Amino acid sequence: MKKGSTEPTLLALNIDRLMRRIHAELQPRAADFDHHQVGPLGGMLLLTIGERGSVDIQSVVAALGRDKSQISRLIQRFERKGLLTRETSPTDGRVSLLSLTKSGRDQVESIKDVLTVIVDGLFNGLSRDEKAMFAAILERVLMEDER
Amino acid sequence: MKKGSTEPTLLALNIDRLMRRIHAELQPRAADFDHHQVGPLGGMLLLTIGERGSVDIQSVVAALGRDKSQISRLIQRFERKGLLTRETSPTDGRVSLLSLTKSGRDQVESIKDVLTVIVDGLFNGLSRDEKAMFAAILERVLMEDER
């Protein structure tokens, strides 16, 4: 396989470009699946909560890499929209635990369906092994950086 | 090597997370290198112009995957700041050709220095081959999608 340039600046630009490709394909289809006007970040927030069942806000904030104030406001908006509920943790009164409602889970499913088509399309030219390798390296970089 | 999950939704979330890690490390150091207050997108714009020498706006817009109106305004701001110049193409009066000034090139160098440290740090745990493979797959995905 031809080797790619590991020049760090180009690598950073290319990671951004890939993310933008995904957004650029999601955007025009928003009317079809974004029934609650959650937006791109909101979608990722719901996806992240859905992945984990019942989570505290701090974990979601860490997973998304955004500021807690930003996530806090999104959560309030989504609570008002009936996409999620929260309850105070029984063991720590400072902590709110989030769960998706039926409506929230439905929204997550619509997003996943569209995202699957888009991502599969983008990675179409890769073999199964190459996809697995790319995904594995990505996971390792993220995990190692967490420590 | 352990295989990564190729579940498309997780892949998309992870690509976003990686981009956010880079931004999160750049942000607090902005005062040290962002002397002209160009911001993250502005930095990528300058990097993209620097990569190519003399470019028309449309190429830059395509490379960054943003809307042309957004890039148009940034370019005007940077022209006023003396970071770049533009001249009308001799062969097509509609086209503006962009070039960095000395000040713009210096700004690009500062950004590259910081970005190199951050990206190298993130990919630290990978072997040279793994880095090259990751970069190559990324380039292929972006290229194949262009057609």
Added chain:
DNA sequence: TATTGTTATACTCTATAACTATA
């Protein structure tokens, strides 16, 4: 004292559409 989450604020980024000018 430290941590969880909220509020306020200022700024940057994004999408859309309507526009001017050149081709």
Added chain:
DNA sequence: TATAGTTATAGAGTATAACAATA
């Protein structure tokens, strides 16, 4: 008629700091 780039505008995303409540 089509393309390159601009302007206007509304909305979404971001960082920071100061804050209240709980630990």
